[in-house]
Amino acid sequence: MTHENLETATSHQRAIEYEEHALQAGGVSKAGSTLMAVAGSAPAYSIAASTALLIGAAGVGAPAALLWCGIPMLGIAFAFSYLARVDSHAGASFSWVARGLTPWLGFLAGWAVVISATIFMVAGALPAGAMTVSLFAPDQANNTLLVTLVGSVWFLVMAAAVIFGVHTTERAQWIMSTIEVGILVVFAALALPKLFSSSHPGEAFSWSWFGFGHLTGAGVFVSAALIAAFYYWGWDVTANLGEETKNAHKTTGLAGILGIIIVFILFEIYTTTTLVLLPGKTIEDNAANILDVLGNAIMPGIGGKIMIIAVALSTIATLETTLVQVSRTLFAMGRARTIPFAFGKINRRWKTPVFATLVVVAVSLVLFVLANVFGDSVGQILGWAISSIGLQIAFYYSLAGFAVVIGFRKVLFKSVKNFILIGLWPAVGALFMMYIFFAAIPNNDLVVNVLGLGLIVIGLIPLALFYRKAKETYFTRKPLEVPADFEA
Numbered sequence: 001m002t003h004e005n006l007e008t009a010t011s012h013q014r015a016i017e018y019e020e021h022a023l024q025a026g027g028v029s030k031a032g033s034t035l036m037a038v039a040g041s042a043p044a045y046s047i048a049a050s051t052a053l054l055i056g057a058a059g060v061g062a063p064a065a066l067l068w069c070g071i072p073m074l075g076i077a078f079a080f081s082y083l084a085r086v087d088s089h090a091g092a093s094f095s096w097v098a099r100g101l102t103p104w105l106g107f108l109a110g111w112a113v114v115i116s117a118t119i120f121m122v123a124g125a126l127p128a129g130a131m132t133v134s135l136f137a138p139d140q141a142n143n144t145l146l147v148t149l150v151g152s153v154w155f156l157v158m159a160a161a162v163i164f165g166v167h168t169t170e171r172a173q174w175i176m177s178t179i180e181v182g183i184l185v186v187f188a189a190l191a192l193p194k195l196f197s198s199s200h201p202g203e204a205f206s207w208s209w210f211g212f213g214h215l216t217g218a219g220v221f222v223s224a225a226l227i228a229a230f231y232y233w234g235w236d237v238t239a240n241l242g243e244e245t246k247n248a249h250k251t252t253g254l255a256g257i258l259g260i261i262i263v264f265i266l267f268e269i270y271t272t273t274t275l276v277l278l279p280g281k282t283i284e285d286n287a288a289n290i291l292d293v294l295g296n297a298i299m300p301g302i303g304g305k306i307m308i309i310a311v312a313l314s315t316i317a318t319l320e321t322t323l324v325q326v327s328r329t330l331f332a333m334g335r336a337r338t339i340p341f342a343f344g345k346i347n348r349r350w351k352t353p354v355f356a357t358l359v360v361v362a363v364s365l366v367l368f369v370l371a372n373v374f375g376d377s378v379g380q381i382l383g384w385a386i387s388s389i390g391l392q393i394a395f396y397y398s399l400a401g402f403a404v405v406i407g408f409r410k411v412l413f414k415s416v417k418n419f420i421l422i423g424l425w426p427a428v429g430a431l432f433m434m435y436i437f438f439a440a441i442p443n444n445d446l447v448v449n450v451l452g453l454g455l456i457v458i459g460l461i462p463l464a465l466f467y468r469k470a471k472e473t474y475f476t477r478k479p480l481e482v483p484a485d486f487e488a
Contacts, residue, residue, distance in 0.1 A: 037259025075429025081253025091332025401430025
């Protein structure tokens with residue numbers, strides 16, 4: 001057989017494998033896609049796990065950090081929206097950055113998604129364990145070993161739900177996220193009048209909290225922005241479900257934008273409420289479960305228990321969406337042969353990448369053990385994880401933002417709308433993410449930099465090892481094909 005015939009036969013075989021290992025098309029509804037975006041950002045979990053860290057970094061400037069990070073984050077959401085219009089792909093950034101910029105950066109963008117999601121399994125499972133333990137054994141809430149064991153059980157339950165198919169995943173999300181958001185909305189309505197009362201256990205509310213005035217000082221803005229980026233992170237799971245969503249080229253992008261807007265409102269209400277209703281010492285002492293004490297401040301007696309339920313549901317829900325995101329990214333990378341092809345295979349019955357999911361489960365369980373060995377407390381482990389994930393988020397979000405600007409460059413000036421939504425806003429988002437990425441490095445703890453940067457650099461190893469195998473399937477992919485008359 002000639003070399004040319006061999007290449008043709010190989011391409012044909014890979015086309016057959018691609019069809020045999022396709023995900024379940026149309027498995028996620030339009031409404032379900034928006035629900036996934038909200039669940040991915042996990043409002044109750046993000047508030048519970050990150051509020052104390054954010055206030056510790058920015059003080060009363062915490063609401064401003066959420067606002068001024070939310071605006072460029074919305075630019076990244078627009079980037080994802082328009083990239084999905086021309087390439088609905090399970091790998092999302094892994095595919096888009098490769099086609100918009102270069103495959104080398106595309107691989108590293110996908111790798112950053114994988115490692116950030118894997119580290120998150122610790123940052124997510126710990127609050128799930130903490131909330132559950134707080135509900136049934138409050139005196140053991142700071143027992144890191146017990147919290148980790150309980151969190152691991154929740155994690156395994158969610159892994160099973162992800163393996164059993166995208167329909168199961170969506171149904172579980174409807175139940176958990178509807179209850180979670182419902183609780184948050186009710187408590188927000190009860191808390192808002194308290195912001196303007198004459199009695200302030202914490203700080204007296206001020207509209208200046210939303211300005212830049214409280215974000216000055218060495219590293220304050222950058223540290224707060226990294227934490228704020230972690231708050232929002234997760235909405236982009238809708239992009240990774242592109243091959244499984246109805247009318248995905250329009251649905252997934254809109255869902256991501258709506259998800260960011262919804263969680264932004266909730267984040268701002270609860271951050272300002274925390275500052276007003278809780279003294280600084282209380283916030284510091286309850287870093288792992290701030291919504292417990294905040295719930296009691298809003299609704300004395302049972303408020304804390306209800307909030308614990310909301311956080312537990314939120315954490316379980318976001319563990320599920322993160323598993324979806326990392327398993328789909330690994331699936332896309334395996335299908336393209338940039339990592340072993342076993343990751344690119346799906347289970348014929350459930351139409352899910354079971355092997356990829358099980359590998360993530362195994363690695364995450366190892367991380368749970370290491371977290372117990374090297375972390376002195378739940379709060380310290382969360383701090384390391386959140387800050388390192390913030391670096392990885394900034395890295396791959398910035399690449400996606402630049403990818404849409406470069407990939408759509410021929411149509412940016414077709415209209416004012418194109419220029420703003422496809423060019424200017426995503427570019428601002430990309431530059432913002434790149435800035436906080438580089439500016440944060442000198443101010444980070446060594447552990448944060450090792451986790452955040454070192455694990456991205458490790459991605460160069462599989463990139464080099466699998467370059468030849470993936471040369472045809474990934475490293476020579478065509479640039480984004482954008483219609484000349486494309487309108488935003």
